[in-house]
Amino acid sequence: MPIRLRFAHAGASVSLRRGGGSLIKKNEENPGSELPKVNAAPAVDLAAWLEELPPTMAQAQLLALALPRRTETFSYLQPNMQLALARRLDRRDLVEIVTQMSADDRADLFNHLTPEEQQRLLRGLAREEREDIRRLSAYAEGTAGAIMTSDYATLAADMTAHEAIELLRRKAPEKETIYRSYILDCERRLIGSIRLHELILAAADTRIEEIMDHAPVSVALDSDQEKVAQLIARYDLLALPVVDKGGRLVGIVTHDDAADAMQAETTEDFQKIATVRPFSQSVREASMGVLYRKRIFWLVLLVFGNLFSGAGIAFFEETILAYVSLVFFLPLLIDSSGNAGSQSATLMVRALATGDVALKDWRNLILRELLIALALGATMALVVFPVGLLRGGSEIALVVGLTMLLVVIIGSLAGMSLPFLLSRLRLDPATASAPLVTTISDAVGVLVYFWIATAMLSL
Amino acid sequence: MPIRLRFAHAGASVSLRRGGGSLIKKNEENPGSELPKVNAAPAVDLAAWLEELPPTMAQAQLLALALPRRTETFSYLQPNMQLALARRLDRRDLVEIVTQMSADDRADLFNHLTPEEQQRLLRGLAREEREDIRRLSAYAEGTAGAIMTSDYATLAADMTAHEAIELLRRKAPEKETIYRSYILDCERRLIGSIRLHELILAAADTRIEEIMDHAPVSVALDSDQEKVAQLIARYDLLALPVVDKGGRLVGIVTHDDAADAMQAETTEDFQKIATVRPFSQSVREASMGVLYRKRIFWLVLLVFGNLFSGAGIAFFEETILAYVSLVFFLPLLIDSSGNAGSQSATLMVRALATGDVALKDWRNLILRELLIALALGATMALVVFPVGLLRGGSEIALVVGLTMLLVVIIGSLAGMSLPFLLSRLRLDPATASAPLVTTISDAVGVLVYFWIATAMLSL
Known part of the structure; x- marks a missing residue:
């Protein structure tokens, strides 16, 4: 347990x-x-x-x-x-x-x-x-080795079903699970597995090797615990055997321990998505000091990211002074870009975590994302265009609409690609948090906005 | 299966x-x-x-x-x-x-x-x-009734262990799980449960009622599937019995089905956090039309939210014209507020989903959040103060520092409270998405920023 x-x-x-x-x-x-x-x-x-x-x-x-x-x-x-x-x-x-x-x-x-x-x-x-x-x-944390247990029941291939049941009766109380027993050869290599109810259903003199599963799914000691949980879920297993490099059985990961590990990983993904550095304690019970330390790191880091947006604004100060109503649309445009980016990033982070999407899918997905972003951006451009007309006239409306289209596309593509990039660099894709994507989209958005404005308003 | x-x-x-x-x-x-x-x-x-x-x-x-x-x-x-x-x-x-x-x-x-x-x-x-x-x-989707199965094995309390095993041998192949059998009285009320290995370990003539668990954990038909999954995880169950209002057994939810339901709920939480309306398909396989529709709703809705920020800016147009360098700090301040808010909101959404935190904990948590936000805000104010000095002199630095302190506090408190509020209104706390919190923080942030600026720069 x-x-x-x-x-x-x-x-x-x-x-x-x-x-x-x-x-x-x-x-x-x-x-x-x-x-x-x-x-x-x-x-x-x-x-x-x-x-x-x-x-x-x-x-x-x-x-x-x-x-x-x-x-x-x-x-x-x-x-x-x-x-x-x-x-x-x-x-x-x-x-x-x-x-x-x-x-x-x-x-x-x-x-x-x-x-x-x-x-x-x-x-x-x-x-x-x-x-x-x-x-x-x-064993290293986060691997199959670290969450496995050595309390498993083993049988020999040449036992009869009756002998096996008798053996389990004698040994069962010590073992974490006897619902599946593992069959080892003389060198402790995993050669099969059998479920308790198969033993019970079999005739008493049936030999284990006749009824066992000859190709049980197993993982290596250093397999990621996420992969262990995915395999257990895929094959509806109660436990997954862990083998060493020589194929020898060294432990099993039970379904409940895998579920706990998965729940912890998911919570970590939520924390990362929100730029909170991972901590495994209960939020309710974590001390103020822990929460402060876990949250301040990214908040301060993102301040420096936002200085780029500020620098962009400073660069276009004249444009702003000439058309101060442009500032009205600033939060709207950079937030929309960030929102579209967060959507893409978060969807991808989750899809990579559950295994719905793999690294190699990037090529197929990026074109689709471009088309979706085009549709999203166009819709939003249509929404802000009349607001632009009302607040600043037709020129401003055009600038705002065009900017909206572009920043939504840029935000979406950045949001979608960042998790893949991190994953390729063997970093956790969840580091592509919504605020990080937002900060990147903001800086790009400010530049695009005022660049378009400067060009179209012929300043 | x-x-x-x-x-x-x-x-x-x-x-x-x-x-x-x-x-x-x-x-x-x-x-x-x-x-x-x-x-x-x-x-x-x-x-x-x-x-x-x-x-x-x-x-x-x-x-x-x-x-x-x-x-x-x-x-x-x-x-x-x-x-x-x-x-x-x-x-x-x-x-x-x-x-x-x-x-x-x-x-x-x-x-x-x-x-x-x-x-x-x-x-x-x-x-x-x-x-x-x-x-x-x-049964309604998302309830125990909707994910339960009627393939379970039942026994009578007055059977012997031997009779029970023989019965299971005859019936086992049809049943989804026989690792735990349920004991019903003559009116099908659930009065106990027993594990297969307890039957095997018991002496052949032991009566079930002597060795069964007399108080098996069970849930009602209309229990939320999240609660079902939490109970299965808490008690390390392979299956959880579902009873009707009269305590009669109507089905069981197996651990793998509960895990699938939980995984689906978690993915939905991720989608909501990213303002994507829930869809249960694979991201890889969802059509462009589905993804467009699931994403556009909140993006457009948030545009209208952002117009409040714009309106705030419009109101303070004169302040901006007098001190255009204030715009330099605008993305920085409103993003920081949004980031702090997203952190709090996402932590709470997850804590409420896993049950780490309950509605009644709000009172205890809000004071702690205030103190943490005070520390976060003070740190960030110290970080931006020198930037303010460089870009705009001591007055601007004071305005920016003070605004940072206030907006981080406001963002954090809003981000923490919104999931509780939604939960109390019986809405999904995950609707308190990072972008929604950001939009709210933005609008408040703009007002606070320019209000402080107008007051302190004596405009």
Whole structure:
């Protein structure tokens, strides 16, 4: 069972308060009060309740739980709370919990400890868990290796269905999922997989190799977690096996861990689209300092971008003094360009993230985007033309209409191309945030506007 | 098995081309060519391959598949392709496929047909399937009812584990998932659930009621699909039971269908954030007409919003003529306000969507937002102050610095509050798009800027 991401956590808690589960109804009216049915409540709800308590009480309540339940509840706590408790607990209590945690959760907790705490914990663990932690905590964040678990069930190809079921019965309680078992050859290479219900449906003496799937989908250790989630979604898998370079099975990523990873990536995309530097905490719980630091970087950077627009304006100061009504249309024109650009950029960022669109599609899409932008720009030119007539006469109207057409096209093409460009440079396309596209479109828009004005109004 | 959403579809296909599965390696170099191993390839890959073919060939290839596989492949086709084939196939062939489809896929296909086609299809089906379609196709889009399936396994509380396993063995092949079975009383009320591996682990004569979970999490028929997905994620469920007002089990939502629904909602949020009206097609495959229509609405609407900024400028024309260097700072100031606002709005839209933040959190968050905005605004005022000094002297620098502080605060507060306001009005918070927030901030920014300028420069 995974450590729930913070936002997923808080999210579901809200849903429950809207009436999702009758279990914590009582809690709803008086959050932080005693949980009504400690024994019946799902562990995730217990964890949410513990997080509302002061650490001393949370520790006492956690230790009051029976052991398998204590571990499960601990696994659902947010990383910060786990850390706080891990530091308060006796080493014996901590080791007891950590030994029972699933391999991926254990590695996550381990990664959050200081080197001294890691050593202290490792000394308390049995050799098997120790090696498991060392292995799982070594993979780069965002890869299949980092979100996989080593709790999977394996079978041999020459077992019978009956033998396999008996083996699973004996081993099942330890494993994160037994709904699919993996078949390995003598060198631990993945040669097949089989679902529990196929085993149950098969005649008792059927050999596994006759009924197993001989070509299970798998990923490499360093595969991007986004790709892992996409494969799990495409093939409706409960878990995806992870293999090393030699094709040996090293772990599985379960569907829920992949979904959590995907949710975190999506939230990161939202943050980037809004020029907020990624942070993985809950917005509700993030400190003011964190939010300030995550937001100020791009805000200041974009100020310098906007100075280009200012410089453009300064260059055309005479035009402005001669036709001050041009300024009236300035926000309108540069915003429209930015809006069209944000539309294209955001659509592409999402399409690249879900895999709807690939790098190679750029050529096909750019022509279509040009035609759409032409239609959008023409429509908007028609809309602003009468406003131009009213405010400044026919010459101004022409300048404004023509500018609108051009800046919408420029904005759209820039907005569409930037995510591809970033992706090609192996940067995250989501960095092509709406404000960045807007700033670029603004600077270009100012130049185009006053250049057209200067030319057409023959200044 | 669900109909894969288009973007999920295309997405995974991309991943595969990057080297995910060796199965379709050959296909990679020559897309649209014959699939190398029709018998070994997963149905979802077969479906992706069929979609590349002209309809006549796709039909022939589909009918060449053996029956259970034909249905599975058909279920994975995109809705448009399903429709095209459904219209080409003989009624007998169509009925054969439709009868075997999972209940939710069948209802989805049905909903896409014209009323005449629906009648034609219904006449060919057995009474059970007919009633199932009528029932499932009646629920409002976006609710649990619309994405649930009626293919679930049920058990009685007084069965033994052995009897239950035998029952599942007989019924399993028809059911979408048997990893969790539901226990109903004599009036079909949901009284418990049990996992397959608990049945397998239990002694053969254990009665279900002794080992079942007596308080399974469930949702109402009209629950929002977002809430369904949140509950499934929170409790790491494979499926969530859906009950009617009397607590009777009417269906289950499987984790993969919930994930697809969630992915669609997230994409919609991205579209809304970028002022693109929601469309559920793939960006790659959407026609130019669709993209034009989905984009033009807000672009034109925002033009009228921007006219307020223009009107503000017109009102202060004299100030501008007296201090034309003020225009230099105009894009900078209004963009900064818009950027800060987009940051807040997008963070809140996402936090409300994942449930990280609830309506009632507004009070707590608004004060924090004010303090953060104060810090952001002060930093940015310090950044632009020297630029003001350089371009226009100390008075202009003061005006620009003070304006920056105020507009960043106003933009942030507006950006944060708008999603809450929309949510309270029962509108989608994602409508508080970055461009809308920018437009509002712009208009306010222009007024604040020139008002401060007029006052401080004593015009």
